[in-house]
Structure formats: structure tokens, C-alpha cells
Amino acid sequence: MRIFLLSAALAISLFLPGCARRSFQSQTLVPAALATHRTVAILPFTVGLERLQDVVIRGPEPWTDSVRRPLALTHGPNRQRWGERRQLGYQLQAELQAALMRQQVTHPITVAFQNPADTNQRLARAGITYESLPSHSMAELRAALGVDVVLLGQTDMRQLLPGSASIALFVLTDSNLMAANGVRTALDLYDTQTGQLVWRFDHELAGRPSTSPVALANALVRHMWRGFPYVAKP
Template sequence: MKRSFTYFLSGFLLLAGAFSSGCARHTFQGQALAPAALATHRTVAILPFAVELERLSDVVKHPEVWKANPDTPGANPLQGALAAERQQMGYQLQAALQAELARQQAEHPTSSTFQNPAETNQRLAKAGITYESLPTRSMAELRTALGVDAVLTGQTYMHQLLPGGVSIAVFVLSNSTNPMADNTVHTYLDIYDTQSAQLVWRFDHELRGKPSTSPVALAKALARDMRGGFPYLKK
């Protein structure tokens, strides 16, 4: 269920636009891989996002942090803090995207309903599926735990240039932009059919420049840009 994080989107015709928030440039592309399967979905769960954060200031100051395994005993404390930030943001993006899709659903009919993130996470916990183990779980396990027809997974990669080693928590978890930062944010969304474990839809999204990278702002950008090709919106 995990895609490789890259600095470019390949194999797609990219659609470019001007994203006004934070003067960012964005490109995006959605692709339905199995329309017949998508048409059968009635319940969908959004999983907590996988998040990668890269601050050039930290790479320069603490190169050992980017080489060690965060699960290694005695790992650098900064590495543990970064892992906690990634996990926190993963849950925030999950909730923010569900909220945006629910808002769209109130305005336009959809063929599927989205499970509340609180219920999704409660079900995962009850099944013993942790945030860390989520990528290793089979689709059959997720189907049993969540009771849904499909799952939407998200991966977000943030490459940030922050002046003076400013904490990413201050920048990412606020709803404002940093005028001195130059960032690249790649997000990859995938929908899997839980019965067949087939990848049925994918969406690649890039923000470059000075976007607001708060979970709420990113979720708004994702929901808006995928609106035209989102498979569950009734035409």
C-alpha cells in the first residue's frame, strides 16, 4: 500500500493551476483504474496518512538523525520527536480530509459514505492495528477490522526550507504561511477495494512555492483539486 516518495510525478499528464493560498503552484492528476469496482463501493474508510518531513536545516545540523532507524533503541531524541510529529500530522490529515469530503457530500450527492475517523481509529485499535503496523497489514485484515468496501490511503511528503531551524511544529501545525519558506508538498492518495485488494483509483498532487502546509489547508487543496475526478461524486 506504500508508494515511493519522489521529487516528481511520472507517467501522468499533469494539470497545472494557480493555488492562491500562500502563492503556491500546484499540479495534480487523478486516475480511475477499476471503474466497475469503484461503482460497487458504499462505505469507505480513510486511513491515517503516512507522512515524511524533511527540513534541510536538520539534515545539515543532525545528519545522523536521517540515517538511523527511529525504532532503533537509543536513537537520537530528535528522531523520536520527528516520528511523533509525522504520526500526529497523519491523524490530522485523515480527519481534515474526511471533514472536507463530508462538506462536499452535503452539497453534492455521492455514491458512498465515509466512515468517521474516530470510528476508523477505534476499530483499528480494537483489532490491534497500530499506526506503525498499518502499512504491513493485509487488505483482508483491514476489511475485517473496519467493515468497509474500500479504504483510502494517503502519503504526504514535505520538503521544507525553514530559516534558522524553526520548528516544523510551529509552521506545519498552524493555519498560516511562513513567508520565508520555500516548500514542496507531494501527496499521493490511493483507493483500494478491500474485497479484491485491488488498487482502483489514484491521485497525485503537488504544491510548490509557499503554500500553507497545515493539515486543514492541505486537505482543502486536495478536496478541491480532486473534485472533478473523484469517483464517488455522482455526475
């Protein structure tokens, strides 16, 4: 019976679309501060990552609400996947910058973004590592980077099984693992002079979303652009 269900699930999966549901929301918190900004540094993202083998070992990790900080999963899978999470953090930093630069070709913005390589070199010279970033104050980041505002990104990726394998696992285990697949991202703009959170953006993809840093960065810029505070008014 299990073999029959598995075969049926695999067959059905061939006809299901590989799409993802999405939701997003931006919020401007301090408009007066945003109007004074001229330079922005994008920091390496904080990344939470959960894969199928993590769930098999200890069950699914509960996610926090997408409008709360921090988002990142903090238990076993993060410690086990530290190198991969770190690499994704730097990739998302670079790809978000690239997506913003492509967008501003046709939609000018009022600020200049510091090159990520320059940002990372400045952090290194100041003795600020990827691991220690969350412990540093906005004043320390301002001194190291010389910018008016920093963009902090946090992404949680839950990749259980792609496509047919996920459906088969759903049938065989009677669990809702496929529905738990998703990517949640929070982007926060902090004024480095005052330390205030001045703008935030929450983004979620659920179902079978791509977790490619390029695809995610493009989706973030596309969905946040209407509410992005630095878009020049015509």
C-alpha cells in the first residue's frame, strides 16, 4: 500500500505547478530621517536554514511571526550549517545590491549604495566579523562604514524536499512538510546617527519557492520597490 501511494504521489507531482505564494509589506517609521540620508551600506544577511535531514532528526522548527525580529532559526540546523549560512549571507548582500543597481537604471534613487566589497573590507579593518556583527552598535558601524544608514537583512529558508519527493513524503508520513517549505525575509533600515529603525520590509514566499540568492534578491527588490523610501519622485 505504501509503495502504491508513493508511486501515485510521484505521478501526480509531475502535473503540479512549481509556484510559490507570496506576501509582503513595507512600513515607513521615521520619514524625516529618511529624507536626510545620502549613503547606505548593505550588511551581510543573517540566514537561518533548515533542510529535510534536520526535520527527520528532531522534527520541524517553529517559525516566529514574519513581522518580528529576529527571524532566524537558532537551534541545531543553524549550528550544523554555519559555513553554508555564512556564504548565503554574503551572497544575498551582493545580489541585493546588484538588483538595486539594475532597478535604479530606469527608476532613479536619492541615495548612493556603498559597494559590498568596500563595506566588508571596512568592517574587517574595524575588527567586525560576520559572527560579531549583531553585537556592534550603530555608532560603531557608522564609524567603520562612514554611511548614514545600514540595511540589515534576515532570511529564514526552509527547504524540506523539492517537488515530487516532498509530495511523496507528505503521503508516506502524513505530515504537512511540503506546506512548511518557504522563505521569510526581513529588511530593516537603521539610521546610524540616531540608531533608530526608520523603515522595514517583510517578505514571505511559501509553497515551492526558489532559494537562489539571485532569485530571492530580485523578488525582494521587485516587491519592495513601490514602498522603498529612496525612490526619487518624478
